[in-house]
Amino acid sequence: MHEKSTDTPILKNDPKTIRAWAMYDWANSVYVLVITSAIFPAYYNQVTRLNGSGVVDIFGIPMENTAVYSINMGLAFGIVALISPLLSSISDYIGNQKGFMRMFCYLGALGCMLLFWFEGRDQLFLGLLGVLIATVGYSGSIVFYNSYLPAIATEDQQDKVSARGFSYGYIGATVLLLLNLALIMNQKALGIADATFMPRLAFLLTGLWWLGFAQITFARLPNRIAGKVPKGKYLFNGYKELSKIWNRLKRERFLRTFLLSFFFYIMGVQTVLFMAGSFGEKEVHLRVTQLIVTILLLQFVGIAGAYLFAWMSKKVGNLRSLTVAVLMWIAICAGCFFIVTPMHFYTAAACIGLVMGGIQALSRSTYSKLIPKTGNNAGYFSFYDVCEKVAMMCGLVIWGTMDNLTGSMRNSIVSLVLWFSISLVLLLWLQRKQTRHSSDDADSSDE
Numbered sequence: 001m002h003e004k005s006t007d008t009p010i011l012k013n014d015p016k017t018i019r020a021w022a023m024y025d026w027a028n029s030v031y032v033l034v035i036t037s038a039i040f041p042a043y044y045n046q047v048t049r050l051n052g053s054g055v056v057d058i059f060g061i062p063m064e065n066t067a068v069y070s071i072n073m074g075l076a077f078g079i080v081a082l083i084s085p086l087l088s089s090i091s092d093y094i095g096n097q098k099g100f101m102r103m104f105c106y107l108g109a110l111g112c113m114l115l116f117w118f119e120g121r122d123q124l125f126l127g128l129l130g131v132l133i134a135t136v137g138y139s140g141s142i143v144f145y146n147s148y149l150p151a152i153a154t155e156d157q158q159d160k161v162s163a164r165g166f167s168y169g170y171i172g173a174t175v176l177l178l179l180n181l182a183l184i185m186n187q188k189a190l191g192i193a194d195a196t197f198m199p200r201l202a203f204l205l206t207g208l209w210w211l212g213f214a215q216i217t218f219a220r221l222p223n224r225i226a227g228k229v230p231k232g233k234y235l236f237n238g239y240k241e242l243s244k245i246w247n248r249l250k251r252e253r254f255l256r257t258f259l260l261s262f263f264f265y266i267m268g269v270q271t272v273l274f275m276a277g278s279f280g281e282k283e284v285h286l287r288v289t290q291l292i293v294t295i296l297l298l299q300f301v302g303i304a305g306a307y308l309f310a311w312m313s314k315k316v317g318n319l320r321s322l323t324v325a326v327l328m329w330i331a332i333c334a335g336c337f338f339i340v341t342p343m344h345f346y347t348a349a350a351c352i353g354l355v356m357g358g359i360q361a362l363s364r365s366t367y368s369k370l371i372p373k374t375g376n377n378a379g380y381f382s383f384y385d386v387c388e389k390v391a392m393m394c395g396l397v398i399w400g401t402m403d404n405l406t407g408s409m410r411n412s413i414v415s416l417v418l419w420f421s422i423s424l425v426l427l428l429w430l431q432r433k434q435t436r437h438s439s440d441d442a443d444s445s446d447e
Contacts, residue, residue: 010151010222017152018161020220022168024145027213028105029169030176031138032273034206035112035131036073038177038295039184041277042288043199044069044127047120054282056124063404066278070400072128073274074393076135081389084143095224101144105214108137112207116200130203139389147381150368151225159318162365163310166357167303174299176209181292199288245383248372254433255370259384261426262363263391265326268333268416268423269359270388271395272352279336279409284345294349301353309358310365318366319434323427325359326420333416395419 011017034040045065048056054065087100111134118127153161180202183190187198249256280286280294312321332351339345364384371380399412 010225012152012154013157014152017220018164020217021145021148021152022161022165024101024105024141024214024217025165025169026172027210027217028108028138028141028145029173030206030209031108031112031134032169033173033177033295033299034180034202035115035134036274037277037298038292039180039199039202039277039288040115040131041069041275042281042286042291043196045278045281046288047118047196048124048127050121056121064407066275066282066409067400067404068128069131069278070275070396070403072132073135074396074400076132077139077389077393077396079132080136080139081386081393084140084385084389087140087143097144097147097225098218098221098223101141102214102218104137104140104144106137106211108134108141109207109211109214111135111137112210113204115203118200118203119196134207139385143381143385146364146385147225148221149364150371155369158368159310159313159362159365162361162368163306163357166306166361170299170303170306170357172209172213174296176205177292177296177299180205181289181296184292185289245380249383252372254430257426257430257433258367258370259387261322261423261430262367262384263387263423264419264426265322265329265359265423266363266388267391267395268329268419269356270392271399271416272333273356274392274396275399275409275412276349276352280345283409284339284342286342286345290342294346297346298349298353298356301350302357305354306357306361308354309362313362313365317434318362318369319427319431321362322359322366323424323431325355325362326424326427328355329359330417330420330424333413333420337410337413 045054048054048065055062056065056068057063058068111130111132114130114133115127117123118130149158149162180198183201184198187195192198249259277291277295280291286294309321309325312324328351332348332355335351336348339348367381367384395416398415399409402412402415403409
């Protein structure tokens with residue numbers, strides 16, 4: 001009975017299935033907002049600082065606390081990049097995408113809740129471990145979440161559905177962030193003397209929110225995407241499947257170049273996302289409440305941005321829209337080097353919000369259109385995810401290394417401009433290639 005249900009074809013463009021799929025963005029985006037953006041980075045900086053110094057001891061090596069945080073995040077993404085292709089191929093082979101997605105979801109929620117017990121420098125490694133576990137859980141679950149997109153929506157609807165997921169995420173995360181803001185601002189009125197309690201409670205609520213709302217997704221999504229019957233030693237068949245996909249990518253120059261461009265621009269995008277809060281606290285001296293307000297501004301602008309780029313992609317195409325987004329990112333990063341006041345930071349956040357959701361949603365839907373129709377969605381999206389996670393690992397480690405060597409996060413911003421510029425060149429090449437291909441097709445039809 002169970003096997004029969006998993007082989008039932010997925011009905012594409014089904015409103016209930018799409019809503020359930022998008023609800024996972026609602027569930028997990030609180031990790032991005034609370035843990036990586038608004039509350040935890042500032043909280044971490046404050047509780048690990050002693051007598052005005054952010055230098056901490058890591059295995060006998062003195063390091064900037066922000067550099068340790070950045071490199072720890074990079075390590076987490078390195079772990080995900082190492083294991084996700086194997087897990088994706090195995091799950092695609094045995095037909096249990098939802099099972100792996102659920103496993104990583106629970107792992108990530110547990111990591112968030114673990115941070116409730118991170119009170120200061122004495123629990124530094126507990127804090128770093130909690131963030132690492134949460135990041136691995138979040139990133140691992142996204143591999144399988146993304147792989148459902150081409151299975152539940154037709155190609156002409158994928159931009160819209162992808163943007164819908166991101167908008168659900170923005171709204172859901174904003175609701176919880178507003179609740180946490182109210183609790184933090186009214187801590188004294190509630191009679192709580194421990195200044196760390198409300199931020200730590202926010203981490204606990206994040207894990208519970210993620211765990212709870214994910215059940216809506218798990219109740220509706222099918223267990224498998226493509227029906228395959230496991231036989232033999234499927235562990236080794238997973239490696240063989242990865243090898244087949246890699247060989248296909250080597251022959252598909254257009255798709256390979258897109259992934260290379262994606263690698264460089266997502267390195268910049270995700271590094272900004274994960275380090276903006278630390279930058280605001282360390283370089284601009286923003287308080288936790290100011291950072292929360294900033295992130296809320298980013299969220300509301302981000303909803304409009306996701307739909308703006310979805311609309312733009314219909315008018316001028318995906319590649320041109322991505323090129324516009326990358327150009328905007330170059331301008332934003334160049335301007336961020338000169339940020340000195342809270343108003344400067346708020347302005348940069350508004351600009352980032354406009355392109356953050358748009359470039360992520362458009363990247364996901366563009367890739368889903370370019371992958372071959374082989375039925376092995378999870379396998380192809382594992383490559384997409386590995387590309388993203390390796391880029392994030394490199395970006396965060398480079399950022400942290402420059403921060404530790406120079407003592408200023410502003411110098412780390414320079415590297416971001418370089419990555420976005422390389423990506424821009426590759427996107428322009430793809431546009432020229434696409435235009436030439438369209439012209440050749442038109443000439444052939446005229447003949």
